[in-house]
Amino acid sequence: MPFTSEQYPGVVESRPEATRGFALNHSMMRIKDPERSLAFYTGVLGMRVLRRLDFEELNFSLYFLDCPTEGQSTPPSDVGERTVWTFSQRGLLELTHNWGSEDDPDLQFHDGNSEPQGFGHICVSVPDLDAAERWFDDNGVEFIKRPDQGKLTDVAFIRDPDGYWIEIVEPARLSDLGR
Structure with missing residues (x-):
């Protein structure tokens, strides 16, 4: 049987016909x-x-x-x-x-990660996380978390000019994520 969705309480098993094409x-x-x-x-x-x-x-x-x-x-x-x-x-x-x-x-936007929490981040996948980290350093990008920091390794977070968080991942490194 082909994969359609992981199942959890609240997940509708079959896609409603009216949502086809969304x-x-x-x-x-x-x-x-x-x-x-x-x-x-x-x-x-x-x-x-x-x-x-x-x-x-x-x-x-x-x-x-x-x-x-x-x-x-x-x-x-x-x-x-x-x-x-x-x-x-x-x-x-x-x-x-x-x-x-x-x-x-005085204008600042809420990043969603400080209290009260809400919106969290966007994510950009990269082919080489180490090369991306060097590129960000070379361009003076602020890191919130580097790939070797914290319990969640191989995932970085940088900040954009308005303070929003951007997660940076290399998909090939994430096969064991959440196991």
């Missing part, structure tokens, strides 16, 4: 300074901006980013077609900038 498209985080955040996400994490949407009447912009992969389809050049394409992808990061927030010296 896909997780993106998760959103608010950012204070788009220039600083985009430099981090594109220059340090290697993401690309697929689409920026400005909402002048509401004074905010959305930036949709992904980690390009081999064999991934090429985004369309036409902005309307690329918008549709972007909203049909999986696992994107949306950075939301409320205009003027970069000029507010």
Whole structure:
């Protein structure tokens, strides 16, 4: 029998027919300074901006980013077609900038890991955790936890410019995780 889902109390055994075709498209985080955040996400994490949407009447912009992969389809050049394409992808990061927030010296976002806890982190997988750790050090990235620290080894946490946590993992090292 093919795998469909691990089973725990509360898990519905068969997918409701009405949810066929649903896909997780993106998760959103608010950012204070788009220039600083985009430099981090594109220059340090290697993401690309697929689409920026400005909402002048509401004074905010959305930036949709992904980690390009081999064999991934090429985004369309036409902005309307690329918008549709972007909203049909999986696992994107949306950075939301409320205009003027970069000029507010008191503005800080809750990272979700201090009290009261809530949102925790996003995760980026890398092909070589040791090389990624050196890359982050070379780029002055703040570590919350290095791969050799704590009880959960082979997992790192770094902080982005707004204080959000980003978990960094090398999938090949995680086969015994949770056993």
